[in-house]
Amino acid sequence: MLLDPSADDRLDRAFMALADPVRRGIIARLSRGPATVNELAEPFQITKQAVSKHIQVLEQAGLVTRTRDAQRRPVHLAPAQLEALTAWIDRFRLIHEQQFRSLDALLATTSGTDAAPAEAGATADPARKAERS
Template sequence: MSVDEREERLDRAFAALGDPVRRALIARLSRGDATVNELAEPFSITKQAVSRHLQVLEAAGLITRSRDAQRRPCHLNAVALEELTSWIDTYRLFAEQRHRSMTRLDTLLTRRRGR
């Protein structure tokens, strides 16, 4: 996969997660597979609206759907979530290292001022 393709996939995933309903759907699917009807239950929006949210999540690669007789359960794509986590962790680690360096520098300067 090229860098551009990876960036596009990250863009779609983060954009999809920008909506609170879609984040709630991801949270629900983290507890197990569910159908559109099951996912729509806690929301005060139509099943069609929930279905549109699911289409966005599916296009972003965050969920998949399958067919089980009459059921069409949605499944969380753990690999896609791991890619997001990995991307975030890279920058979190940089920020933590910078913070630790600044903290050490602050400590050193404070000690020198105290002398």
């Protein structure tokens, strides 16, 4: 089960875990501090068992951790995985932004007449020849 989850696998679980409004609500609540299953279940119209399953999903995704406190199992936010997600997204967001800028510069130097209406790169794309990575 938890032997060696690849980086892809970890991202899969984390993104999937956030692709549900209940689980995002749980994350939002936990950002204010730890909470028990019952407390987390209260805002939603589903059974406690369903919430427990959601928490399991979040835990397997590395987004929360559970501790012990008598009968209670307080759930805590684990921000490290959230950081990993923003890191992944921002990586490609920034690459794209840079590509866009350099393409923009290229168009500015070659065409000279008009700067092309925002729909850049549809056919004349300098990055297209790179393949078979």
